[in-house]
Every structure is written in C-alpha cells, then in structure tokens.
Amino acid sequence: MAKVKYYYDSEKLAFKRIIPKKRKKLGMALLFLLSAALFGFLCFFILANTSFFETPKSKLQARELETMKLNYKLLTNKVQLMDEALTAIEDRDNNLYRVYFNSSPINEEERRAGLGGVNRYKDLEGFNNSDLIINSSKKVDEIMKALAIQSNSLDDITKLAKQKEKLLAAIPAIQPVKNEDLRQMASGFGYRSDPFTKIRKFHKGMDFSAKTGTPIYATGDGIVRKADASLSGYGNHIEITHGYGYMTLYAHLSKYKVRAGQRVKRGDIIGYVGSTGRSEAPHLHYEVHKNGEVVNPLNFYYGSISAKEYVLLAKLANQENQSLD
Template structure:
C-alpha cells in the first residue's frame, strides 16, 4: 500500500493530503515499462550470443558447416587416392615408357614444382576452417598441374610410339626371296673370292641363288629411289629408301615390278631374279645400308624365318666361298 503524504497548509493551520497528478502516474508507468522492455531485449541479445541458446537457424547453419567439413574431408581422401594413382603413372612413365623409347625422364622437381608469386590462397584465410579449405585447394591445384605435365608426357609417348611403329615397319626384316624358292645360299657378307678374278675381296651383301623369274620382295616399307641398270656391275637393280637411315639394294634382276618414286610395303614383289650385269649365274645380290654404311643383312632376317632356319643360313653365309658377282 502506497504511503500517504501530507503537507502543512499555513492558511488553515492544518495538514492536508498530497494528491499525485494523473500525468505523473502515467509517466512513471511508461518509464517502468520502457526500462523493462530494454532490459528484456538486452537479456535476449546476450542469450543469443551464448552457447546455451540456439535458434533453429543456428542449428541449421551448424549442420551445414559440419556437412561442409565432411565433404572437404571426403574430397581430401579422393585427392589422396588420385595423387597415389598419378604417382604410379609417373613412375611407369619415367621408368618404363620413356626407357623403352630411349627418352629422358621428366625431372621430379619439374613434376612437383609449386606456384610462385603472390599468395593465391589469401582470400581463403581468416575463417574458422581456413586451414582445411586452404590445404584442399592447394592439393587440388598441385594435382591439376601434375596432371597437365603427365598428359603432355603421354602425348609425347604416343608420338614416339607412332614413330616407333613406322620404324619397325621400315626396318628390312625379312629375306628378299622366300626359302621355298631358294636353290641355296650362294655367298654371305664379308671377304669372298671374286668369281672372275679369283682375288679375295669384300662382298658387301648376300647372294641368294634361285631360278630366273623368281619373285623378289621388298624387305621393309619404303620408297623406290632407283630401278635401272646404270650402276657398274649390278645390272638391273632396285634401291629402296626406308627412312631412319636404312636403304636396301637388289641387283642382277631379270625385270622390274616397280618404278622410281613408288611406295612399297614389306612383302611387296618388286622384281624378279636374273643374271644381268657382272654375274656368274641367276641369283639375287642383296645389300643393307644403315647411315651410309653397309651392314650384314643376316642380322635382319627375323620377320619370316624360324630360329632353326636362321642358324642354318648363318652357317652357310659365314663360309668363305666364292661369290656369284
């Protein structure tokens, strides 16, 4: 109960009650209500900023943050697996593919080189999960760069493989006359007795004795550069340029089946056995040149003869007998 206040009236010489004004009462009430509302609002704000009170929106954001963390961890695991797979490809690239094609491996410092210059991850700093996000971004960038380098390397290997395929097709790898068409191996590569002078001199090819008209085959892919009789001693002869430094010569032919400038494949018939030029009987004189030097043709007959046939031909070719040209 509110206290009753009095005041002394000097005119009446008596105490009278003090009656409060209505407006003042209303002001007091409004002040109280305002103060209470402000206090309540401050308490509400304080509660919102404490871990003891979470709104549905806060809980939703918290779940989203945890989900994003999980996704980054999953992404990191995937990039780890990709890095492991890429490392395996890089190892095979350096130690298998490039070794096979006689190509220098890509240096490790070139494969693993980082990114120079300004801090490219600065916008990712300053957040609660900056370290996780930054590491993942850095790992992905590094992986992307290594993939670009490896992709270029594999393109190079593919080019070398294609070139290797052409090289294998160009090498003179078969006999110019089939075994079933041979009478015998007349003479091999090396010093032999000349059939006309009987003097021992170097024989730059191999002589295959066969009947006149026996087909002669191109021993590798190439282009016919000569098909004429304008070279002393060879009579009708053909020269084929195979590329990669390889050239072959087929001499003493009875006739041609190709002409200069014509492309031929290994196994194509290019002419027929004869005895034209400086020859003592029907046979094919066959030479292989590499980089301008004559080399023993017997080293190349792996494309159409067995190991047993190779040993037999090798023994016959190494006998120091008389050549036929």
Template sequence: MAKVKYVYDPEKLAYRKIKPRKARKFGYFALFLVASALFGFLCFVVLLNTSYFETPKDRMMAREIDNMKINYAILNKRLEALNETLNDLEDRDNNVYRAYFNSAPIDEELRKGKVPAKNRYKELEGYNNSDLVINTAKKLDLMANQMVFQSKSLDEIVKLAKGKEKLLAAIPAIQPVKNEELKQMASGYGYRSDPFTKVRKFHKGMDFSARTGTPIYATGDGVVERADASLSGYGNHIEIRHGYGYKTLYAHLSKYKAKPGQRVKRGDIIGYVGSTGRSEAPHLHYEVYQNGKVVNPLNFYYGSISAKEYVVISQIANQENQSLD
C-alpha cells in the same frame, strides 16, 4: 503488509510513527526495475551463446557446416587415392615408357611445376575451417600441375611410340626371297672368290640362288629411289630408301614391279629374279646400308626366320665359297 517503523520524540516524551517519503519509494522502485532489466539482458546474452536458445536457422547452418567438414574429409581421401594413382603413372612414365624408348627420365621437381604464391590462398583465411579448406586447395593445385605436365609427357611418349613404330617398320627385317629349306643361299657377306677373275675380293651383299621370275620382296617400308641399270655390274637393280639411315639394294633383276618414287611396304613384291649385269647364273644380289656404310644383311633377318634357321644360314653364309657376281 509493510513494516511500520517508529522514532522516539524527546520533546513529547513519546514514540511517533515514521512516514516514508514518496520520492524514496519511487527511487527504490526505479532501481529495482533497472537491476531487473540488466539481469534479464545478461541472461539473454548468455542464452544466445548456448544451444538452448538456437533458432531453426542456426541449427540448419550448424548441420551444413558439419556436412561440409565430412565432405571435405571424403574429398581429401579421394585426392590422396588419385595422387597415388598419378604417382604410379609418373613412375611408369620414367622407368618403363621412357626407358623403353631410350628417353631421359623427367625430374621430380619439374613434374610438380611452380609452387603457388603465398597470397594465393589469402581469401580463404579467417574462417573456422580455413586450415582444412586451404590444405585441400593446395592439394588440388598441386595435382592440377602434375596432371598437366603428365599429359604433355604422355603426348611426347605417343610421338616416340609412333616414331618407334615407323622405325621398326622401316628396318630391313626379312629375306628378300622366300627361304625354302634353306636351299636358296648361294654366297654370303665378306671375302669371296670372284666367279670371273677367280680373285678373292670383298662381296658387299648376299646372293640368293633362285629361278628367273622368282618374286623379290621389299625387306622394309620405304620409297623406291632407283629402278634402272645405271650401276656397273649390277644389271637391273632397285634401291629403296627406308629412312632412319637405312637403304637396301636388289640387283640382277629380270624385270621390275616398282618404279622410282613409289612407296612400298615390307613384303611388297618389287621385282623378279634374273641374271642381268655381271652375273654367272640367275640369282638375287642383296645389300644393306646403314648410315652410308654397307653392313652384313644376315643381321637383319629376324623378322622371317627362327633362331635355328639363323644358325644354319649363318653357317652357309660364312663359308668362303664363290659368289655369283
């Protein structure tokens, strides 16, 4: 029940009841409605920014964001592990592979490539997790640069390895005749007595005493450059061009089993021992050339004899005896 108010009337010397106006009542009511609406709106805004008023869609998006954060963290750990592996490969590339093939190491800054431009990641800015996303993107770009460069480097290593393999196969590395109990060595490289003039002169190769018809073997991979008797004193002889500056000569053959232009492998039979040309007895005269200069063949037998055998052959070869040609 509404409270009744009175006012004193001096003319009538009595109290009279105050009757409220309808307009004022309506104003109070309208003001109440406006205040209520404003208060309700403020409460609604507050609730929207709290977890108490989340929609199912909001909760799903929040879970997706949390999952993305976890996935990015896992991805970064995997990137770090891959980066360690890549760094290890780069270290082996510089300090093992390139060292083995006598190739200069690659500078660290060159491996990383060009630094990405600053505006490259501009489209990733402005988000709640921009730092995480940009950091991951930078790591990926850096690793991509390193992997591309490392791939090219490994291609180069493969080429070096193939070249090294061919080089090792081409170097004269075995004796041109089989060495049975070291009895076939007749004369070595250096000054020896000429069998015909008895004058001391330089002997450019090694003589292997053997029966006529004993097989002669190519001492390294190469191409037969000559198989004739055109050189004075050498009789029937064969020259093999091995490449990489190496050439070998086999003289006084009884017959050939290789012809000019033929490609041979180390260990292939190219001819047979004889005594043609300026020769005192059946034997093979063998010479090795490196970059156009004649060298001691004794230094190239590592592929067919042991260290102990090398010492014995070296002692025999260094004796200043008489050569057979």
C-alpha cells in the same frame, strides 16, 4: 524486519545499538548486484554453449557445419587418392614408357614444381580455417599442373609410339627371296673369292641363288630411289630408302615391277631374279646399308624365318666360299 545489532561499551558498562552507515549499506548493495550479474552471465555463458537453449536455426546451422566438415574430409581423401594414382602414372611414364621409347624421363622438380608469382590465395585468408583451405587449394592446383604435364607427356609418348611403328615397319626384316624359291644361299657377307678374278675380296651383301623370274620382295617399307642399271657391275638393280638411316639394294634383276619414286610395303614384289651385270649365274645380290655403311643382312631376318632356319642360314652364310658376283 532487519536484525538489530548491539555492542558492549566497556567504559559505560552498557550495551549500545549499532547504527549502520548509509555509505556502507550502499556498497553492500552494489557488491550484491555485481555478484548477481556475474553469476547470471556465467550461467548464461554455460547454457549458451549447451544444446539446452538451441533454436531450430542454430540446430540447422550446426548440422550444415557437420555435413560440410564430412564432405571436406571426403574431398580431401579423394584428392589424396588422385595424387597417389597420378604418382603411379608418372612412375610408369618415366620408368616404362619413356625407357621403351628411349626418351629422357621428366624430373620430379619439373612435374611437381609450385605455382610462383603473385599470391593466388589472398582471397582465402582471414577465415577461421584459412590455413586448411589454402593448403588444400595448393594441393589441388599442384595436381592440376602435374596432370597437364602428364597429359603433354602422354601426347609425346603417342607420337613416339607412332614413330616406333613406322621404324619397325621400315627396318628390312625379311628375306628378299622366299625359302621355297631358293636353290641355295650361295654366298654370305664378308670376304669371299671373286668368281672372275679368284681374288679374295669383301662381299658387301648376300647372294640368293634362284631361277630366273623368281619374285623378289621388299624387305621393309620405303620409297624406291632407283630402278635402273646405273651402278657398274650390279646390272638391273633397285635401291629402296626406308628412312631411319636404312637403305637396301637388290641387284642382277631380270626385270622390275616398280619405278623410282614409288612407295612400297614390306612383302611387296619389286622385281624378279636374273643374271644381269657382273654375274656368274641367276641370283639376287642383296645389301643392307645403315647410315651409309654396309651391314650384314643376316642380322635382319627375324621377320620371316624360324630359329632353326636362321641357324642353318647363318651356317651357310658364314662359309668362306665363292660369291656369284
């Protein structure tokens, strides 16, 4: 039963009953219902964001979401490790491999340039984590491009290495006559006394004194260009082109063991010591040419003699004596 309320009427000196208006009652009822609705919505919102009313499906989705976040974090770490490993390879490529093979390094802008053109990541926009996904995709694409550039660079290095092997094999790096077969190193490179005119003139090679028939060896890989007596004063001689600007000449031979056009390897016997042409005694006159200019053969004997033997040979070669041709 509702309470009855009164008020005191001072004019009539009596208490009178308060009769509430219907409109006010309706307003109060609506206010109560609105408050109850707001309170209920608030309680629902709070409960909905707790695990109290989670369904099995929502729990499964939550676990899947956490697993995806963990996998994404692991993937990001792997991408970072890949990038660090690639950076190390790029550094070795520029500062070791390319330096060794005298090749220009690849600049950083070329290696890590972005992928231009149309928006490649438009399909990834509009999601909750779009920025994160797009940045990761860009990083992966950048690494893929850098890997392609590095792969091409390593192909170039492989080619340079093969060329380096050919170069090292082509350089005339041994004595043309073995030490045990030598009587003496008769004359070196430079100004010497001519054995016939006694006039001081430039001697273009080195003379190795040995008995007739002593084997003569190719000092580097190459192709026999000549095996004849076409050069005046050289008698029977052989010219070998080695590539990379190198050519060697072997003169005063008693006989040949190769012919023009034949390919030879370092250490192959190409002929035998003699005294043909303008020669005072059996010996081998040996020359090394680089880019059309004669150079001192003494600088190329690192492949067949010891340091002690080299010092002795250099001492003998530098004596300004008489040549044998």
